[in-house]
Amino acid sequence: xxxxxxxxxxxxxxxxxxxxxxxxxxxxxxxxxxxxxxxxxxxxxxxxxxxxxxxxxxxxxxxxxxxxxxxxxxxxxxxxxxxxxxxxxxxxxxxxxxxxxxxxxxxxxxxxxxxxxxxxxxxxxxxxxxxxxxxxxxxxxxxxxxxxxxxxxxxxxxxxxxxxxxxxxxxxxxxxxxxxxxxxxxxxxxxxxxxxxxxxxxxxxxxxxxxxxxxxxxxxxxxxxxxxxxxxxxxxxxxxxxxxxxxxxxxxxxxxxxxxxxxxxxxxxxxxxxxxxxxxxxxxxxxxxxxxxxxxxxxxxxxxxxxxxxxxxxxxxxxxxxxxxxxxxxxxxxxxxxxxxxxxxxxxxxxxxxxxxxxxxxxxxxxxxxxxxxxxxxxxxxxxxxxxxxxxxxxxxxxxxxxxxxxxxxxxxxxxxxxxxxxxxxxxxxxxxxxxxxxxxxxxxxxxxxxxxxxxxxxxxxxxxxxxxxxxxxxxxxxxxxxxxxxxxxxxxxxxxxxxx
Amino acid sequence: xxxxxxxxxxxxxxxxxxxxxxxxxxxxxxxxxxxxxxxxxxxxxxxxxxxxxxxxxxxxxxxxxxxxxxxxxxxxxxxxxxxxxxxxxxxxxxxxxxxxxxxxxxxxxxxxxxxxxxxxxxxxxxxxxxxxxxxxxxxxxxxxxxxxxxxxxxxxxxxxxxxxxxxxxxxxxxxxxxxxxxxxxxxxxxxxxxxxxxxxxxxxxxxxxxxxxxxxxxxxxxxxxxxxxxxxxxxxxxxxxxxxxxxxxxxxxxxxxxxxxxxxxxxxxxxxxxxxxxxxxxxxxxxxxxxxxxxxxxxxxxxxxxxxxxxxxxxxxxxxxxxxxxxxxxxxxxxxxxxxxxxxxxxxxxxxxxxxxxxxxxxxxxxxxxxxxxxxxxxxxxxxxxxxxxxxxxxxxxxxxxxxxxxxxxxxxxxxxxxxxxxxxxxxxxxxxxxxxxxxxxxxxxxxxxxxxxxxxxxxxxxxxx
Numbered sequence: 001x002x003x004x005x006x007x008x009x010x011x012x013x014x015x016x017x018x019x020x021x022x023x024x025x026x027x028x029x030x031x032x033x034x035x036x037x038x039x040x041x042x043x044x045x046x047x048x049x050x051x052x053x054x055x056x057x058x059x060x061x062x063x064x065x066x067x068x069x070x071x072x073x074x075x076x077x078x079x080x081x082x083x084x085x086x087x088x089x090x091x092x093x094x095x096x097x098x099x100x101x102x103x104x105x106x107x108x109x110x111x112x113x114x115x116x117x118x119x120x121x122x123x124x125x126x127x128x129x130x131x132x133x134x135x136x137x138x139x140x141x142x143x144x145x146x147x148x149x150x151x152x153x154x155x156x157x158x159x160x161x162x163x164x165x166x167x168x169x170x171x172x173x174x175x176x177x178x179x180x181x182x183x184x185x186x187x188x189x190x191x192x193x194x195x196x197x198x199x200x201x202x203x204x205x206x207x208x209x210x211x212x213x214x215x216x217x218x219x220x221x222x223x224x225x226x227x228x229x230x231x232x233x234x235x236x237x238x239x240x241x242x243x244x245x246x247x248x249x250x251x252x253x254x255x256x257x258x259x260x261x262x263x264x265x266x267x268x269x270x271x272x273x274x275x276x277x278x279x280x281x282x283x284x285x286x287x288x289x290x291x292x293x294x295x296x297x298x299x300x301x302x303x304x305x306x307x308x309x310x311x312x313x314x315x316x317x318x319x320x321x322x323x324x325x326x327x328x329x330x331x332x333x334x335x336x337x338x339x340x341x342x343x344x345x346x347x348x349x350x351x352x353x354x355x356x357x358x359x360x361x362x363x364x365x366x367x368x369x370x371x372x373x374x375x376x377x378x379x380x381x382x383x384x385x386x387x388x389x390x391x392x393x394x395x396x397x398x399x400x401x402x403x404x405x406x407x408x409x410x411x412x413x414x415x416x417x418x419x420x421x422x423x424x425x426x427x428x429x430x431x432x433x434x435x436x437x438x439x440x441x442x443x444x445x446x447x448x449x450x451x452x453x454x455x456x457x458x459x460x461x462x463x464x465x466x467x468x469x470x471x472x473x474x475x476x477x478x479x480x481x482x483x484x485x486x487x488x489x490x491x492x493x494x495x496x497x498x499x500x501x
Numbered sequence: 502x503x504x505x506x507x508x509x510x511x512x513x514x515x516x517x518x519x520x521x522x523x524x525x526x527x528x529x530x531x532x533x534x535x536x537x538x539x540x541x542x543x544x545x546x547x548x549x550x551x552x553x554x555x556x557x558x559x560x561x562x563x564x565x566x567x568x569x570x571x572x573x574x575x576x577x578x579x580x581x582x583x584x585x586x587x588x589x590x591x592x593x594x595x596x597x598x599x600x601x602x603x604x605x606x607x608x609x610x611x612x613x614x615x616x617x618x619x620x621x622x623x624x625x626x627x628x629x630x631x632x633x634x635x636x637x638x639x640x641x642x643x644x645x646x647x648x649x650x651x652x653x654x655x656x657x658x659x660x661x662x663x664x665x666x667x668x669x670x671x672x673x674x675x676x677x678x679x680x681x682x683x684x685x686x687x688x689x690x691x692x693x694x695x696x697x698x699x700x701x702x703x704x705x706x707x708x709x710x711x712x713x714x715x716x717x718x719x720x721x722x723x724x725x726x727x728x729x730x731x732x733x734x735x736x737x738x739x740x741x742x743x744x745x746x747x748x749x750x751x752x753x754x755x756x757x758x759x760x761x762x763x764x765x766x767x768x769x770x771x772x773x774x775x776x777x778x779x780x781x782x783x784x785x786x787x788x789x790x791x792x793x794x795x796x797x798x799x800x801x802x803x804x805x806x807x808x809x810x811x812x813x814x815x816x817x818x819x820x821x822x823x824x825x826x827x828x829x830x831x832x833x834x835x836x837x838x839x840x841x842x843x844x845x846x847x848x849x850x851x852x853x854x855x856x857x858x859x860x861x862x863x864x865x866x867x868x869x870x871x872x873x874x875x876x877x878x879x880x881x882x883x884x885x886x887x888x889x890x891x892x893x894x895x896x897x898x899x900x901x902x903x904x905x906x907x908x909x910x911x912x913x914x915x916x917x918x919x920x921x922x923x924x925x926x927x928x929x930x931x932x933x934x935x936x937x938x939x940x941x942x943x944x945x946x947x948x949x950x951x952x953x954x955x956x957x958x959x960x961x962x963x964x965x966x967x
Binding site for chain 2: 139
């Protein structure tokens with residue numbers, strides 16, 4: 001073995017005065033950082049294995065632990081930064097693609113943080129959501145373009161299938177396999193309690209979760225894992241996954257080590273075989289093929305379920321969305337490049353795609369210019385971090401948002417970005433039964449319900465401040481936004497004015 | 502046509518008359534060639550639609566979202582964003598470039614039996630609410646005022662230059678038979694200044710052009726009106742209905758009434774508006790009522806949903822050239838009532854939709870209809886405070902926002918129904934009404950002529966919305 005060029009990123013600081021050598025850190029760390037030194041009677045740490053997930057820190061009964069960034073440095077170089085050098089060491093060592101998880105940590109502009117929201121003063125009263133109704137109910141699906149009446153002149157009220165959301169927020173796709181059974185169950189329970197939807201991701205639907213079908217969106221991805229008529233009909237809607245914000249243009253790979261008995265059954269693939277999702281759908285090489293799949297799925301479900309087409313936000317997104325809006329799809333989901341993932345090549349994650357804010361603004365405007373905005377609903381995801389992000393997304397033109405990373409954080413995720421290791425100490429991104437049971441679905445779902453409920457309170461408060469008492473009056477209402485520190489091109493694309501203007 | 506050409510004579514511009522007469526002798530083929538295309542406000546969008554995909558950094562100027570400042574308030578006005586009025590307001594801030602908070606006054610009167618009366622009562626009513634406006638905009642709409650031209654569209658047009666007038670008249674002649682044209686008679690008022698040229702045309706679509714457009718007459722006419730307002734610099738068609746007319750100006754509404762000599766007109770219904778914007782001199786086109794075809798809207802309020810409504814309605818060929826919320830309300834009503842065939846009551850259930858909690862308490866059939874309307878036309882919900890009076894052929898509708906954040910009073914005596922921002926504005930012209938009430942938020946008061954009861958909209962009358 002050659003020299004190890006990599007110095008640990010973190011240091012585990014243990015206050016020996018506080019440590020009672022209860023060894024809970026040792027038991028809790030799946031990365032095996034901590035161990036008990038018989039010789040000294042003290043705990044010690046192998047920091048090269050630490051991912052900074054805070055499991056030990058959170059469970060240490062005496063608060064003896066903290067994790068700090070190492071101050072060990074390379075010689076300063078603005079171009080060849082430490083992480084660049086380390087990546088080269090890694091690849092020189094392994095000869096492989098660098099893998100990473102969750103959304104990109106790079107310092108790209110977050111446009112949500114560069115938009116400010118309006119409020120009423122004087123001429124228009126703000127509305128107090130504690131005193132007056134404040135509505136966030138949203139229907140997703142195609143809207144009729146013309147009112148039709150029966151022979152008695154009564155309006156025919158039958159519409160294309162719709163998804164009814166009490167709050168314009170849904171949990172976006174995370175497959176059973178990439179996340180654990182208990183994480184899935186937490187999401188399903190929470191969606192049911194909140195009157196919203198969670199998404200199976202591409203890993204099929206565990207038989208235990210069919211009971212939550214009314215609040216489930218079932219996904220059909222390029223690997224077609226776990227797709228059968230019962231599955232398609234089990235959910236409230238079907239999502240065709242064409243792409244994912246964190247890794248546009250590439251497929252997925254769930255290693256055989258994670259394909260245990262349950263997952264193999266749910267995905268309908270052999271035990272311990274690698275689950276490979278091809279980069280494209282091999283029956284969709286163009287838009288007309290997508291249309292065929294949309295209608296095949298509608299045929300399979302007797303036109304009772306809306307079909308969502310999910311795409312990654314890429315350069316030409318507005319033209320792509322325009323095509324999808326004419327494909328028979330009911331809903332377009334767009335995933336921005338800051339979106340999360342269980343595993344993606346780091347270079348793809350950090351360099352491919354565009355921010356969701358720009359994609360959304362451009363798509364919404366394009367669909368309106370073409371007069372087809374009513375053909376589809378728009379759902380956006382890719383790093384929605386708070387209720388104000390939700391509000392800004394709706395004001396830019398979204399019907400609803402998808403959240404995933406925020407939901408995982410609510411479940412205890414600490415964004416250590418090592419999901420691909422399968423050793424999630426919080427029981428979320430792992431299939432190790434010992435780790436999975438650390439996540440209690442009852443508690444998990446309660447935390448999710450709390451989070452979304454809290455966001456909804458905040459959403460209502462801000463809407464009331466603007467004098468808007470129903471979410472549909474906020475949708476696409478870009479006058480309610482102003483840019484801060486944005487250049488002319490950015491303002492143009494977002495379709496907003498600069499603050500003060 | 503020849504028969505009509507005789508009546509063109511009085512008050513007509515000689516050149517235009519000559520042109521019109523000449524037209525009659527132009528060989529048919531030349532005629533058709535000349536009138537080959539029909540106006541479509543969507544032309545530009547259509548081109549864009551079939552363009553190859555563009556990258557987001559490279560929009561052409563015409564595709565860039567046009568996000569000039571918008572005064573989101575009902576009573577305010579703004580400046581037409583694509584048509585600077587040459588020579589006007591050069592030193593003062595333009596309407597629409599600044600935010601203009603406002604209050605307003607509105608009033609409406611209708612005789613259900615169709616008896617016609619002059620605009621004097623509307624003037625008296627609005628004068629009482631003088632303090633609700635500030636002299637920067639007033640206007641009237643009268644229905645039934647042009648019985649002698651009842652079958653023709655009456656176009657009232659502001660011109661800010663003789664060039665604008667020439668272009669507009671050229672356009673009108675290409676698309677309509679001009680039956681009569683004249684200046685609208687006015688009497689100078691001390692307080693009313695800077696008036697543009699104000700012309701009136703009674704027109705009917707050229708039959709061949711109408712036929713080749715394959716549009717119905719109203720759609721054809723409305724597209725022409727929108728096209729003039731959008732594309733001809735310095736020309737603004739502010740009234741385009743049949744047997745009705747809008748009269749508006751910058752000034753106090755009572756002065757505006759005198760200016761337009763409303764004593765000389767008799768209608769079966771009148772609406773009137775007094776405006777209270779601040780900060781800028783108003784623009785004549787920005788005064789209320791806002792009108793398209795037979796619809797006219799006077800509005801007190803500031804709608805917080807403005808840009809959601811605007812961006813939605815512009816998908817259907819409307820162009821919000823004035824960037825005021827009242828304009829968008831007018832277009833939404835035109836779209837819902839004329840194009841989608843919704844009754845006025847159904848229109849009210851879209852733009853002032855009941856809360857979901859209210860809808861849930863309804864019978865199943867009603868629940869389905871209300872849910873359908875709210876969901877299908879979600880982007881036409883209006884939020885924020887408003888009271889509006891909609892004028893249409895044969896009736897009036899008054900509507901409050903669903904929280905009733907603006908005042909609105911209704912009263913009834915004999916065959917008259919009165920609607921106004923304040924009770925005083927009713928009592929000044931009708932001291933002892935048979936009944937007087939404050940309509941609830943979101944509940945429309947719809948009044949139609951007795952002769953129209955059971956008509957196409959099927960209103961439950963005499964007065965609904967108690």
